Amino acid sequence: xxxxxxxLRTVDVxxxxxxxxxxxxxxxxxxxxxxxxxxxKFRGAGQGPKALIAELIVGELARVLGLRVPELVFACLDEAxxxxxxxxxxxxxxxxxxxxxxxxxxxxxxxTFDALVTAVDARLASQVVWLDMLTLNxxxxxxxTNMLMWHKELWLIDHGAALYVHHAGPGWAEPRPRTxxxxxxxxxxxxxxxxxxxxxECRARLTPDIIRxxxxxxxxxxxxxxxxxADEQRQNYVRFLExxxxxxxxxxxxxxxxxxxxx
Numbered sequence: 322x323x324x325x326x327x328x329l330r331t332v333d334v335x336x337x338x339x340x341x342x343x344x345x346x347x348x349x350x351x352x353x354x355x356x357x358x359x360x361x362k363f364r365g366a367g368q369g370p371k372a373l374i375a376e377l378i379v380g381e382l383a384r385v386l387g388l389r390v391p392e393l394v395f396a397c398l399d400e401a402x403x404x405x406x407x408x409x410x411x412x413x414x415x416x417x418x419x420x421x422x423x424x425x426x427x428x429x430x431x432x433t434f435d436a437l438v439t440a441v442d443a444r445l446a447s448q449v450v451w452l453d454m455l456t457l458n459x460x461x462x463x464x465x466t467n468m469l470m471w472h473k474e475l476w477l478i479d480h481g482a483a484l485y486v487h488h489a490g491p492g493w494a495e496p497r498p499r500t501x502x503x504x505x506x507x508x509x510x511x512x513x514x515x516x517x518x519x520x521x522e523c524r525a526r527l528t529p530d531i532i533r534x535x536x537x538x539x540x541x542x543x544x545x546x547x548x549x550x551a552d553e554q555r556q557n558y559v560r561f562l563e564x565x566x567x568x569x570x571x572x573x574x575x576x577x578x579x580x581x582x583x584x
Contacts (some may be wrong), residue, residue, distance in 0.1 A: 325379065327534045331395040332424070334361065334402060339410060341479075344472040344523055347414055350427060353396065359424035362394050362481060365417025370543035371488060372481035373423040378558060379480035379533045380425075386523055388448060389476045390574035395540070396424035413512045419510045421540050425478060434468035434475060436508050442476060446512035447519045449477065454501060455565055455582045460485035486561070491548075496564040501572060505579040513580060532562050 326365060332353035340349045341360065343557040380390045403415025441449075449468075456457050460482035461467050464468045467479040513559045530532050536558045549557075565572070 327385075327531070327538070329377075329395055329538055330355075332357075332359070333399070334359075334389075334398045334422075334424075337402070337406065337411075337415070340408075340470045347411070349411075351396070351424070353424070355392075357428070358427035360391075360426040360427055361398075361422050363398075363414055363418040363419070364543065365414050367452065368481060369381065370545060371484075373507070374487070374498055374539050374543055374558075375456075376423055376481045376482040377538060378535055378562075379452070379458065379483045380386065380477075382456065382527065382532075382562075383452055383477050383480075385526055385531055385535070386448060386452060387502055387526075388445075388452065389474055391428055391476060392426040393425050393463050394426070396422045405418070414535060418578075420542060421533050428471045428476060431469040431471035431476065433467045434465055434470050434508075436466070439475075441512050442502065442507055443512055443514045444519065445475065445519060446509040447515040448523065449509050450504070450507055450513040450576055451516060451519050451523050451569075452477075452571070453483070453507060453567065454504060454564070454576050456480070456483040457485055457499070457501055459566075462510055463508050467506050467560055468508075484529040484558075484561075487558070489524060492508060494535065496560070498571070499565075502579075506583065507576075510580050511583055513576065516577055516580075520569050520573045524566060525567055527562075529559075529563060532566075533559055536562075 332355050335354050336352040338350040342349055348360050348362050351359055362373055363492045380393050383390045398418050402420040403412045406412040437452050471477045535553045544554040545550040
């Protein structure tokens with residue numbers, strides 16, 4: 322299910338179906354008041370709201386680039402929701418996640434992408450690698466591809482580990498050259514032979530206005546830096562992405578060098 326870019330619906334979670342015990346964030350499959358199923362990423366998980374910020378921003382950047390991403394929605398959790406949950410760990414997580422969380426539309430029947438089973442064409446592989454270079458996404462490896470095959474199409478999920486520099490404290494967004502050696506482990510890097518070609522196309526799509534509008538979607542209640550206003554924190558994300566985008570020729574060359582080293 323694809324949604325229009327630059328807007329997110331809000332749903333109320335009505336039923337907790339099952340925890341998805343993957344990694345440390347303990348997402349869950351839930352049902353919402355629109356009768357759809359979603360995978361919810363909880364603000365009260367160990368990675369905190371910044372993982373939701375990365376999930377939102379990178380997911381919507383991917384959508385603007387024409388990549389397939391399940392619809393993202395704000396998932397509202399009532400404070401009474403977890404009281405009947407018998408698992409204490411889950412009950413604590415739900416209690417800590419009252420308010421707005423982030424959810425992905427559940428792709429029923431989707432299977433985990435396996436590069437040994439499914440061949441991705443060079444252009445698509447290059448677009449995904451380009452996105453992950455832009456956003457410093459460390460989590461698209463053979464071990465954990467964070468991609469699904471659904472109706473014979475590739476879908477991107479789980480971007481909470483991207484933009485990892487926003488965990489670095491004050492000054493994280495200051496413009497400065499950044500290398501990204503982790504790209505050597507990207508599951509699609511061997512197929513990404515059209516990086517230079519997609520660079521110009523991707524840069525053209527991610528205009529300053531588009532970047533600002535995507536970052537503007539981040540709710541105030543996820544922006545918790547004590548010495549900065551919500552708008553100042555959003556501006557940090559805009560500044561980081563704009564500088565990173567301006568340096569795309571450099572990171573494309575870095576990815577190309579890493580790909581050549583694999584050959």
